[in-house]
Amino acid sequence: PTTHKRTSVKAKPAATAPSVALQPILPEPADAKTLSGSFTVTPKVKVFTQGAAAEKTLDLLNTFLEENYGFKLNATAASANEDNTIIITEDATYTPVEGYNLTISGNKVQLKGQGAGLFYGLQTFLQLLPVEHTQKIVVSNVIINDEPRFGYRGLMLDVCRHFYPIKYVKKFIDVMAQYKMNRLHFHLTDDQGWRIEIKKYPRLTAVGSTRKGSLVGHLGQSSTFDNVPHGGFYTQAELRDLVAYAAERYVTIIPEIEMPGHALAALAAYPNLGCTGGPYEVSGTWGVFKDVYCAGNEETFTFLQNVLDEVLTIFPSPIIHIGGDECPKDSWKKCPKCQQRMKQNNLKDEHALQSYFVQRMEKYLNGKGRNIIGWDEILEGGLAPNAAVMSWRGEEGGIAAAKLKHNVVMTPNNYVYLDYYQASPKNEPILNIGGYLPLSRVYNYEPLPAELTEEEKKYIIGFQGNLWTEYLSTEDQVDYMVYPRALAIAETGWSPANKKDYDAFLGKLKNVLFNLDQQGVHYRIPEPAGL
Ligand code: TNX
Secondary structure: OOOOOOOOOOOOOOOOOOOOOOOOOOOOOOEEEEEEEEEEEOOOOEEEEEOHHHHHHHHHHHHHHHHHHOOOOOOEOOOOOOOOEEEEEEOOOOOOOOOEEEEEEOOEEEEEEOHHHHHHHHHHHHHHOOOOOOOOEEEEEEEEEEOOOOOEEEEEEEOOOOOOOHHHHHHHHHHHHHOOOOEEEEEOEEOOEEOEOOOOOOHHHHOOOEEOOOEEOOOOOOOEEOOOOEEOOEOHHHHHHHHHHHHHOOOEEEEEEEEOOOOHHHHHHOHHHEOOOOOOOOOOOOOOOOOOEOOOOHHHHHHHHHHHHHHHHHOOOOEEEEEOOOOOOHHHHHOHHHHHHHHHOOOOOHHHHHHHHHHHHHHHHHHOOOEEEEEHHHHOOOOOOOOEEEEOOOOHHHHHHHHOOOOEEEOOHHHHEOOEEOOOHHHOOOOOOEEEOOHHHHHOOOOOOOOOOHHHHOOEEEEEEEEOOOOOOOHHHHHHHHOOHHHHHHHHHHOOHHHOOHHHHHHHHHHHHHHHHHOOOOOOOOOOOOO
């Protein structure tokens, strides 16, 4: 029987659809192999899903198809072997957790991964569809095995210096997620405004969320105070909804509650928390202010713990940002309670007192199952035992923290501060805080410092671009500063270093910017390659 031969006509090889160009993918995948042939998406394409996350992925695909091409995929295949089918498989054992496999070949689209991987694989697939939505939807055959280089790929948004409504923050998250970023560091409290409702302390928002006006123009250079009241805050219900919205897109929101500095808005509301007792005002100018939380007063700690209790019920993030930057020690030096605390605890100077402050808050949060992250000033006077460090004054703090075996998020101002100029100030339509960070410089930043050993490099868990908003009073201005530089950050965070190429990146932006146009994002038009 083994010699039995079929005498019928040979099976016809499946007709291969003509090849088309592979659309560019941003961020560049870890590994992509283009194959000949193509797949055409039509309303007749069947779908086959396995797992709840796969169904969700299909829903997202259908929403996209409906919005952009006016149809949905309704036909379900009986098995994963049927031709002309999109097969989405949730595989709980797939590694790495955020990775995915997308194979388009043999008249099938197959996507495999865990929840996050399926989400990212879908983002890739959507980029492979032709950007002009009037065209036939033909996608090149391809095999993609993709995974991120860093687990933490973030952007920071400062909503204190200027307030932006939830709707805008959602749009911000949409774009992040499309380009596979997964951490939104939400800067919620500062001298110029307290933006999160805290039920136990209603004055934080009743008083602390509004200021009398804003400084327009650079201090000392024809600046004026506009006397236009500015304010706003998010209710807890709005923030819970935002957290859920972000989670659906695999974005974790890391809230920042600043301490012990940048505290004027809180002090204006509760002056007993400052060393002098006030009165204090929510600031309408920018910079660093001498009035900070009193480190000698027990009420300060009770207050911050109670605030954090409410913050933790809203934000499930395993890390909580406690600020820690730019805290002048002037008021502590003159404050009898602070001096007494230093004596009692054998603290040799005010930096040690700040370290005491942060360590106490760390202990409190660790007790609630959360870890803290703080700006690199938390290294001064002794780093709290489990704290992660956000290196912003260049890379130095991050290098020091990694050597101490602490986790680090790189966010050096000289490479990724999105409030810095993108070109010569005279050619820019809006006033920026200063600095000079053209797209190419942001793109070419390498987050793993060469002076660290391979072992030490493992502590650099990721990196992030920061957007401070002193001079950005409108959403359009935020868009202008963030894009396309945030896309450069997205690629550095996701793609292998050896897959990065600035000219190729600029080439890929054509499709990306087309998509951003469709979404109403008012990005800055980048200079062409070679400039
Ligand atoms: C420094 S970066 C700050 C912010 C300012 C920013 C302006 C950091 C931890 N603190 O308060 O907005 O410079 O670039």
